[in-house]
Amino acid sequence: xxxKSNKNVYIVALLLLLGGLGYLLFSGLSQNSVYFLNVSEALxxxxxxxxNIRLFGTVADSGIEGGPGQMGVSFHLLDKNGGERFIPVRYxxxxxxxxxxxxxxxxxxxxEPASGVFGxxxxxxxxxxxxxxxxxxxxxxxx
Numbered sequence: 009x010x011x012k013s014n015k016n017v018y019i020v021a022l023l024l025l026l027g028g029l030g031y032l033l034f035s036g037l038s039q040n041s042v043y044f045l046n047v048s049e050a051l052x053x054x055x056x057x058x059x060n061i062r063l064f065g066t067v068a069d070s071g072i073e074g075g076p077g078q079m080g081v082s083f084h085l086l087d088k089n090g091g092e093r094f095i096p097v098r099y100x101x102x103x104x105x106x107x108x109x110x111x112x113x114x115x116x117x118x119x120e121p122a123s124g125v126f127g128x129x130x131x132x133x134x135x136x137x138x139x140x141x142x143x144x145x146x147x148x149x150x151x
Contacts, residue, residue, distance in 0.1 A: 042116065047087035047095050050119070058119035063126065064134070068094060069109040076105045085126070088112065095119075099128040106133040 043061045045053075050063055065085040074081035081103045084094040097115055107113070115128035 046089065047085055048089065048091070048093055050095060051093055055119055055121040055124075058126075060118055062114060062116045063095065063097075064088060064112065064114045065095075067107070067109050067111055067113055071096075072109060074103065076103050076107050078103055081107065081131075085113065085115065095126050096124065097126045097128050099131045101129075101131065104131065104133045107131070 045061055045063055047063065047065045050058055050061065063085060065088050068084035068086050070084075072081065072083045079102060080098070080100040082096065082098045085097050087093045099115065112134040114130075114132045114134060115126065116130040117126060117128040119126050
């Protein structure tokens with residue numbers, strides 16, 4: 009009597025495992041991937057492609073409503089490379105203490121085509137050089 013081979017069962021199980029793993033990887037990457045643009049790049053794109061993006065730029069000196077210690081802020085995000093181009097941003101969460109005019113920020117969200125205002129879900133201020141200097145001084149003090 010010939011012994012049955014389980015080779016086909018192992019091949020089918022391996023294919024199912026690889027297919028499931030591939031699906032999870034593809035769906036996870038497509039949901040969490042966002043474009044990272046500056047203001048001039050975002051203004052050059054069609055508004056319907058700006059529904060889920062990450063923008064960086066500089067907070068304008070004027071036009072700020074709200075701020076640190078409050079819930080929400082509206083401001084103009086200027087292009088980091090200079091110029092007069094800006095995108096109005098509205099953020100409704102907790103405003104970081106380091107938010108102020110002239111600071112570089114990163115906002116994540118989408119452009120509302122009807123109003124032209126960028127609705128931010130996330131607001132992060134960018135000041136790595138400030139913290140980098142402190143770390144260097146701490147390391148030097150520790151020896």
